[in-house]
Amino acid sequence: MITLVYGGSSSGKSEYAENLVCTTGYKNKYYLATMKHSDDAKDRIMRHRNLRQGKGFVTLEHDVDIVNAISEIDSIDSGDFSTNKADLDGEIVLLECMSNLVANEMFRDGEINSADDCVAKILSDVKELEESVSSLVIVTNNVFEDGISYDVGTKEYLRALGAINRKLAAVAEEVYEVVVGIGIKL
Amino acid sequence: MVLIVGGSYQGKTEYATSNFPNCRFFNQLHLFIKKRMDEGMGQEAILKEIHEAISEGDWVLIADELGNGVVPMDEKDNEWREVSGRILIELAKEAEEVHRVVLGIGQRIK
Numbered sequence: 001m002i003t004l005v006y007g008g009s010s011s012g013k014s015e016y017a018e019n020l021v022c023t024t025g026y027k028n029k030y031y032l033a034t035m036k037h038s039d040d041a042k043d044r045i046m047r048h049r050n051l052r053q054g055k056g057f058v059t060l061e062h063d064v065d066i067v068n069a070i071s072e073i074d075s076i077d078s079g080d081f082s083t084n085k086a087d088l089d090g091e092i093v094l095l096e097c098m099s100n101l102v103a104n105e106m107f108r109d110g111e112i113n114s115a116d117d118c119v120a121k122i123l124s125d126v127k128e129l130e131e132s133v134s135s136l137v138i139v140t141n142n143v144f145e146d147g148i149s150y151d152v153g154t155k156e157y158l159r160a161l162g163a164i165n166r167k168l169a170a171v172a173e174e175v176y177e178v179v180v181g182i183g184i185k186l
Numbered sequence: 187m188v189l190i191v192g193g194s195y196q197g198k199t200e201y202a203t204s205n206f207p208n209c210r211f212f213n214q215l216h217l218f219i220k221k222r223m224d225e226g227m228g229q230e231a232i233l234k235e236i237h238e239a240i241s242e243g244d245w246v247l248i249a250d251e252l253g254n255g256v257v258p259m260d261e262k263d264n265e266w267r268e269v270s271g272r273i274l275i276e277l278a279k280e281a282e283e284v285h286r287v288v289l290g291i292g293q294r295i296k
Binding site: 007008009011012142143144145146147148150158179180181182184 | 189193274278284
């Protein structure tokens with residue numbers, strides 16, 4: 001089962017998605033981080049870590065090939081993180097964020113992969129991941145409303161992310177758009 | 187306090203004046219935030235000044251949503267977008283009502 005959380009930059013979508021995951025009551029919660037470590041990203045990663053502190057997430061880091069998270073989950077998942085009997089059996093994964101994953105898959109190992117290849121690859125990875133866990137929450141970004149005409153490379157990226165967002169929205173059970181921290185069900 | 191957000195030229199002001207005729211308006215809040223940032227103020231200080239400005243009477247705050255685009259090349263623009271977003275999240279938590287205006291159509295989201 002997929003839940004999609006969509007929103008602009010600094011819209012509060014991360015915190016909203018984390019709270020959503022926490023209210024589902026699954027015993028095992030994983031945070032699948034797709035952001036590459038760089039100086040620019042450091043502050044943002046620290047902010048997100050602080051947000052998740054105390055919420056009982058195990059962090060997995062895969063900036064490409066998110067299917068590798070499956071074997072990692074299998075190796076960790078020897079017991080339940082939560083001892084709360086009321087919690088649901090199984091595992092929930094919070095993937096954050098699709099916009100980073102698309103950039104990392106597209107501009108990979110010094111090569112530029114086409115939008116179509118990226119879309120097909122990522123959707124297949126997501127499907128495999130979804131099938132191996134109880135629930136998957138995906139955070140993705142609205143980067144489509146500034147009206148600026150970008151260079152060819154950026155346009156390809158926007159096309160890929162837009163296509164993935166639409167495909168995920170079509171198969172998701174629930175889609176939320178987050179505006180100033182408030183989730184609107186679409 | 188009522189918060190109204192939306193993109194540029196979506197009819198936020200008209201929506202605000204017709205739906206909240208007896209309130210005082212703090213319009214273009216995102217530009218106020220930019221001005222204060224240019225003067226060297228940080229997120230907390232700006233939020234505090236906004237709180238002080240609206241401490242008396244019934245206020246409607248109106249701001250553009252800035253975050254729905256590609257990360258700006260200019261670091262200052264990027265920071266403005268982020269600080270503005272964070273301040274709006276805080277104000278939305280405090281607001282009795284939050285409305286979002288798209289194509290002149292307002293939707294109450296809180």
